[in-house]
Amino acid sequence: MFRTALRNVLAHRARLLMTVLAVLLGVAFVSGTLVFTDTVSAAYRKSSAKGFDQVDVAVRPRYQDAEGDRVGRLPELTRKTLDDSARVPGAARAVGVVTGFAALAGKDGELVGDGFRTQGGNYWGAEDPRYPLVEGRAPRGAGEVLIDSATARRTGYEVGDTVRLSVDGPVLTPRITGVFTTDDGNVAAGGSLALFDTATAQRLFGKAGTYDEIAVGAKPGVTQAALKAELDRALPQDAVETVTGRQLADEQAEMISASMSGLRQGLLVFAGIALFVGTFIIANTFTMLVAQRTKELALLRAVGASRRQVTRSVLAEAFMVGTVAAVAGLAAGIGIGAGMRSLLGSLGAVVPDGPLVVGPGTVLAALAVGILVTVVAAWLPGRRAAKIPPVAAMSSVHARATTRSLVLRNTLGALLSAAGVAVVLAATTMDGSDGQAPMGLGAVLLIVGVFVLTPLLSRPLIAAAAPALRLFGVSGGLARRNALRNPRRTAATASALMIGLTLITGMTVMAGSLQRSIDKMASAAIEADYVVSMANGNELSPDVEQRLKRTDGVTATSPLRNAPARVGGGTEYLTGVDGATIGRLTDLAVRDGSFTVGGSRVVVDGDTAKSHGWRAGSRFTVAHEDGARQQLTVAGVYEGNDMIRGIMLDTAALAPHDPDPADMQVLVKTADGASDAAKDRLERALGANPAIRVQDKEDISREIAQMFTLVLNMLYGLLAMAVIVAVLGVVNTLAMSVFERSQEIGMLRAIGLDRGGVKRMVRLESLVISLFGGVLGVGLGVFFGWAAGELLGTRMPTYELVLPWGRMALFLLLAAAVGVLAALWPARRAARLNMLQAIKAE
Numbered sequence: 001m002f003r004t005a006l007r008n009v010l011a012h013r014a015r016l017l018m019t020v021l022a023v024l025l026g027v028a029f030v031s032g033t034l035v036f037t038d039t040v041s042a043a044y045r046k047s048s049a050k051g052f053d054q055v056d057v058a059v060r061p062r063y064q065d066a067e068g069d070r071v072g073r074l075p076e077l078t079r080k081t082l083d084d085s086a087r088v089p090g091a092a093r094a095v096g097v098v099t100g101f102a103a104l105a106g107k108d109g110e111l112v113g114d115g116f117r118t119q120g121g122n123y124w125g126a127e128d129p130r131y132p133l134v135e136g137r138a139p140r141g142a143g144e145v146l147i148d149s150a151t152a153r154r155t156g157y158e159v160g161d162t163v164r165l166s167v168d169g170p171v172l173t174p175r176i177t178g179v180f181t182t183d184d185g186n187v188a189a190g191g192s193l194a195l196f197d198t199a200t201a202q203r204l205f206g207k208a209g210t211y212d213e214i215a216v217g218a219k220p221g222v223t224q225a226a227l228k229a230e231l232d233r234a235l236p237q238d239a240v241e242t243v244t245g246r247q248l249a250d251e252q253a254e255m256i257s258a259s260m261s262g263l264r265q266g267l268l269v270f271a272g273i274a275l276f277v278g279t280f281i282i283a284n285t286f287t288m289l290v291a292q293r294t295k296e297l298a299l300l301r302a303v304g305a306s307r308r309q310v311t312r313s314v315l316a317e318a319f320m321v322g323t324v325a326a327v328a329g330l331a332a333g334i335g336i337g338a339g340m341r342s343l344l345g346s347l348g349a350v351v352p353d354g355p356l357v358v359g360p361g362t363v364l365a366a367l368a369v370g371i372l373v374t375v376v377a378a379w380l381p382g383r384r385a386a387k388i389p390p391v392a393a394m395s396s397v398h399a400r401a402t403t404r405s406l407v408l409r410n411t412l413g414a415l416l417s418a419a420g421v422a423v424v425l426a427a428t429t430m431d432g433s434d435g436q437a438p439m440g441l442g443a444v445l446l447i448v449g450v451f452v453l454t455p456l457l458s459r460p461l462i463a464a465a466a467p468a469l470r471l472f473g474v475s476g477g478l479a480r481r482n483a484l485r486n487p488r489r490t491a492a493t494a495s496a497l498m499i500g501l502t503l504i505t506g507m508t509v510m511a512g513s514l515q516r517s518i519d520k521m522a523s524a525a526i527e528a529d530y531v532v533s534m535a536n537g538n539e540l541s542p543d544v545e546q547r548l549k550r551t552d553g554v555t556a557t558s559p560l561r562n563a564p565a566r567v568g569g570g571t572e573y574l575t576g577v578d579g580a581t582i583g584r585l586t587d588l589a590v591r592d593g594s595f596t597v598g599g600s601r602v603v604v605d606g607d608t609a610k611s612h613g614w615r616a617g618s619r620f621t622v623a624h625e626d627g628a629r630q631q632l633t634v635a636g637v638y639e640g641n642d643m644i645r646g647i648m649l650d651t652a653a654l655a656p657h658d659p660d661p662a663d664m665q666v667l668v669k670t671a672d673g674a675s676d677a678a679k680d681r682l683e684r685a686l687g688a689n690p691a692i693r694v695q696d697k698e699d700i701s702r703e704i705a706q707m708f709t710l711v712l713n714m715l716y717g718l719l720a721m722a723v724i725v726a727v728l729g730v731v732n733t734l735a736m737s738v739f740e741r742s743q744e745i746g747m748l749r750a751i752g753l754d755r756g757g758v759k760r761m762v763r764l765e766s767l768v769i770s771l772f773g774g775v776l777g778v779g780l781g782v783f784f785g786w787a788a789g790e791l792l793g794t795r796m797p798t799y800e801l802v803l804p805w806g807r808m809a810l811f812l813l814l815a816a817a818v819g820v821l822a823a824l825w826p827a828r829r830a831a832r833l834n835m836l837q838a839i840k841a842e
Contacts, residue, residue: 020324020325021728023321023325023370024325024329024332025329025728026329026373027325027329027332027370028330028332029333029336030268030329030333030366031329031333031336031337032332032334032335032336032337032340034362035336035356035357038358039341042355042357045249045252046354055130055215055216055245056222056224056227057215057218057224057228057231057242058213058214058242058244059077059081059085059214059240059241060241061076061239062075062237062238075239075240077096077212077213077214078209079209081211081235082094082096084234084235085216086216088231088234089230090222091218091219092220093217094217095214095217096211096213097121097122097211097212097215098121098211099119099120100119100120100201100207101167101538102118102166103118103165103167103534103691104147104155104164104192105163105164105689105691106155109164111690111691113151113190117190118691119184119191119192119193120167120194120196120201120204122195122196122197122201125197130182131146131180131181134149136159136177136178139178139195140197141197142200142203142204144196145165145177146179147193147195148179148181148182148184148187149179150187158176159176161176162176163175163176164687165194166691167205168540168541168662169540169541169543169544169689169691169692170541170544170547170689171686206660216231224244227244228242228244273500279376311382312382314378318377318378319371319375322370323367323370326366326371327367330363330370333362334356337356341356409452409455410452413451413456414449414453415449416446416452417446417450417452418449419449420444420445420448420449423441424442424446424783426442427439427787427791428787428790428791430791439788443784446783447499450495451498454490454776455487455488458483458484458491459487461775461776462480462772465480466480469764469768472760472764474757475753475758476760478748479760479761479765482765483769492733493733494769494770494773494776495773495776497723497726497777497818498773498774498777498780499777500723500726501773501774501777501778501811501814502784503781504777504781504811505780505781505808506781507715507781508712508785508804508807508808509781509782509784509786509802510785510789511711511712512804513801513802516800516802517798518701519701520800525586525587525644526586526587526644526667526697527587527669528586529670530682530694530696531665531667531695532548532682532686532692532693532695533666533692533695534693535690535691539662540662541662544686547686548666548668548682548686550685551685552681553671554669554670555669555670555671556578556581556584556668556669557578557666557667557668558577558585558667559576559578559651559666559667560576560577560644560664560665561577561651561663562664563625563654563657563658565622566623567612567621567622572608572646573646574646574648574654575648576649576654576655576658577649577650577651579596579651580598581669582597583595586667588640590603590637591606591636592609592616593617593637595635596635596636600630600631600633600649601633602632602633602647602648603635604646604648605637605638605639605640605646605647606638607645608647615634616637617633617634618633618634620632622647624654624658628656628657630653632649668682674696674697679694723818726773727821730766730770730822733769734766734823735825735829738826738829745758745830745835746834747835749833755832759831760827762830763819763820766820766822766823766826766827767819770818770819771815771819774814774815774816777811777815778808778812786801
C-alpha cells in the first residue's frame, strides 16, 4: 500500500503542485516569523548584555507602597548611598547613574532617531568605564555635551559643533566636546544618547543631588554574588535593592522577549489564517483525487485491501506531500526571515548585528505544522473513500451525497451559525474586555457554521447571478451549472477566499469607524485651537506654557498637569488646569452641576464620580504627594473621554503640593483661530524645537489617520498571504475539474462549442465561485465589524459605525479579479484539449 501511495503521488505531481504551494506558503510564513523574531531577539540580547559588562552590581531604589495618606513612591539615591556603596569590601568603584529624555536635533532640524529612544545621561569622567571616548574630552558645565559615535555618523556632527536639544521643552544649544562608543541597546536600535557632566544631568532631569541607579564594579577575584551580599549588608534593604549584572542582562533579555512576543504572536496568527485557508485546498484536492480514483480504490478493496489500508494509503500520500511542502517552506521561511530583517534596515530601523538564528524549535515547528495540516486535511477524504463499498464504487452510485448526509450537514451548519450569532450578539452587550473572549468564540462558531452551510447557500447566491450569465449565452449557462454541479467543492473553494475577505472587511470597518469616533471626540471635547505636547509623550516643562502665554495672538492657555493623590484609600490622578480658562478651551458635556474650577471647587468625569458615589455638591478629601490633606468640593460632573478625564482642579491649588510640576499637554487658543501664521508664531516662541509638537485638530486627526492607515496596510499585506493561498485553491479546483470533465469538454467541442466558448465557460465558472466567496466574506466582515464596534461603543460614547462602501466594492472587484486570474491557466488547458482524445478518456 505504501508503494501504491508513492506511485500515486508521482503520477499526480501536477495536480498536487498547488497543494504543495499552499502548504509551503503557510509553513514559510510560520518559519519566517520564528527565524525573524529569534534573530532580532538574539541580536538585541547580545547587544544589551554588552551594555552590562561594566556593571557587576546595580543599586536601585525599592518602590515603597502607599501607606495611609501617602502616595506610593521611589526613595532617592543620594551621595551618601553612593559613598556607602563605594566603601563596601570588594567594591572597586561606584558610579552614580542619571538618565532621562534628551531630544537631539540633526543638522536639518529634525528629531534624531525615534523620539522614545533619544536618551540623555551623565558622564562620570575618566573613571566611567561605560562610555569610552574615541574623540575629544569630557563635558564641563551646562554648555557642553557628548554624543555617541553612531549618532555622530548619522548626523555628520563633529567635535566643536553646536547642537540643539531639549529635555522637557526649552531648547538648549550646548557644544559637542567629545564622541564616545557604547553598547547601549537603544543606540543599537537607532536611538541617540547625549551625555552631560553629572551636576548638569541632575539639574536637567530634575534629580538634583540624586541618582537613578548606582553601578558598582567588583575588584579582581570578587564575584558578583559576593559583592551583592556585601552591599545588602551595608545598605538599607527597605529603601534599595541590589541586582547583579547577570540578573540585569537576564531582565533585559526577558523584556526584549516580551516585546517581541506580541509581534511574533501577531505574525503567527496570520500564518495560522493562511494555513487554515490552505486546509480547504488540501481537503478539496484529496477529495477530487479520491473521486477520480474511485474505481482504483474499489479494485484494491476487491483484491483484499481493508478500509484502514485504503485510509492509510491516502494519509501516506498526504504525509509525503506535507513533508515536501514543509521542507521547502522551511527553506523559504529562512529566506523570508533574513529578508524581513533587511527590510527593517531599508525602512530606517536599526537592528544590532548578529547571525541568522534558525533554532531547533523553528525546524520542528515547520515540519510539524506542514505535515500535520496536510494529513489532518486529507483524513476525511481518505476515510470517506474507505467507506465506499467496492461494488458501489465500480458502478459510481456513490457519486452523489445522500439526502441524510445533506440534512445532517445543513442542520449542523445552521446550529453552529445560530450559536455563533447568539454569542456575538451577547458579547456586544458586555463591558469592554469582558466581551472579547465571547466575541472571538462567537466569530469562530459563525465562520465554521457558514463554511458548513456554504453548499446550501451556493444555490440561491449563484442562481442570483443567472441573469448576468445569460448574457454570455451557452458558456454562461454551462458555467452556472458547473458551479452548482458539486456544491461541496464550490463551497470549499469559495470558503478559502471568504475567510480572507471577512478579516480584511471587518478590520476596514473597524478602522474607519474608530477614525470617525476619535475625530468626533477631538472636535467635541476640545475648543482650543492647538494642543502642544512632547513628541515622545513625555512631560513638558511649565516654562512652555509661560512662553506660549506671552506669545502674540494667544488669548488663553491651560496646562493639563497630572499629579497622583490618595482618595478614599486608593490612588487617583489629579489633573491640574487653569481654572479661569479651561472652560473656554474645552467643550465637555456636563451631567450634573456646573463646569466650575477654582480654589477647592473641582469637576470630575462621570466614571470617577460613579466609582466614588459623588455628585454635584459632594465633598471629599485628597492626600497629596507631600502628605498634605485638602478638602475639595465637586462643582460638576462632566462626560469624560479617552482624551480628557479625571479630577480637574486649579493649578493654583495643586502647585503648593507638587514640588516638581510637569505638564502632559498645553491647550492654546488664539485670537484668529488656527492658521499657518499662528502655528509658526507658536513654534518660533518655543525655539523651533523638534521635540515639541504644535497640533491643531486637523493635525491630530491626520496623525490618527496615518496610524490607522499604517496598521491597515500592514494587515492587508499579511492577509495577502491568505488571498494568495485562496487563489491557488481556485486554480487547483478548476484545473482538476477540467481534468475530471475532459470527456464532457470534448463532447461540447464536438457539437460546436469553439475554444473561445470553452475558455469563457471556465472563466465564468471561476468568476462565479470567487464572487460567491467575496459576497460571503464582505457580508461576514461587515457583521463582525459592527459587532466589535458595539463592544467598543460601551467604552467610547462617540463611536459611530462607518461602512466603507468604496472599499467594500473594491474588495468585491478583488474577488472578481481573483476569479479571472485563477482561471487563466485552467481555461487555456481546457481549450487546448484534443476533442477526440478527450471523448475517449475515462
